[in-house]
Amino acid sequence: MSARHLYIVDDDDVVRASLRGLMSTQPGLEIREFASGDRFLEAMHDLEPGCLLLDLLMPGRQGMEVLQIVSRESARFAVIMLTGQGDIPAVVQAMQFGAVNFLEKPCDHRTLITAVNNAFFQLQHEQQQRMSREMARAKLDLLSGRELDVLHGLIEGLPNKLIAHQLEISPRTVEIYRANLMEKLGVRSLSEVLRITFAAGMDLK
Template identity: 45%
Template sequence: MYVYIIDDDDAVRESTQLLLESTDLSEIIKTFPSGDDFFSADLLGTTGCVLLDIRMPGMNGVDVLKKIKAEKSNLTVVMISGHGDIPKAVETMKEGAYSFIEKPFSDIDIINVVTEALSVSQTSHEQAELRQKAEATISKLTPREKEVLDKLVEGLLNKVIAYELGISTRTVEVHRARIMEKLEVKSLPEMVRLYFLAGTGDATLAPV
């Protein structure tokens, strides 16, 4: 987990870094004077929080935010705004920013928002890992097993699935058992959660 500070203002970068170094985040802080410098460091695959100034020469904060989101990074972005940038900061939340903080910010406010953002990023990272695992697991199924799984998720009974696929109910039962074995689940609810996690990310693998 990292905290990345991207701000062209040397004083803001240094003071924010010193503040965060007074907490237990001291070993994971990196600073950058521009978005280009940040992207050159190739850090989008990491997990953590980005403190991102809105107004910067060249690539501004909104451009940096959009690029981070376009790359589907698990980094959580907090915008740093001056008073005149508040409307723009609010607008960035529609682009995927987690929050924004207004200059001059208090010590407790910046520590709190960074702590929250790190927690969000960690959760996002864990969900991404679960999704990848779910996709890999689903890929083990044969085309016919995938057809049966699709029907099961629709909530159809075995006999209805058999009719629609032109196979026997016993064959559906066999496929269902193999599907559960391959997916390493013990119940239909677990199967459904895994299915949607792999497909849309709307479900979790919480125990039933």
């Protein structure tokens, strides 16, 4: 099992020790502590992707500000906000800023462990989607401008003759571009072409 990285950011030594003690019971976790949001931000770019247990109220940068910075600068962290003074507006704001969960301290052990496991699952899913998108875009980058034009026509469900008419080329030339683009994409069917374009987030309008 590959290591999962958990970062605890809280100014309370007792809380950090308690969270570490609880989460240390989970297999495959590498845990690192930070006594402030500022210290975490200083180290953030050198850290492995992982789950962040982030206290809301701390000296220096507050948890909400740290959350904003993390969400804006990196998609490598799934953030769970922790607070002893939670309220609905704070929950809403945290979710808007990208937190995956918001828990009040002291947390029920099972609730916290479940939240952390869910955060890791979501992070892994997002990373897989990002990798798929990057791979699909790399394939599309191999296509020439004309091949992309033909691809757009195919995605719109147009027959070769209509694509040829729109591009002012012959249907035979469209067939050649179509064969070339499918070879470059490494596919044999239109459904596979569509899968790649959708994975890449290609603008079809």
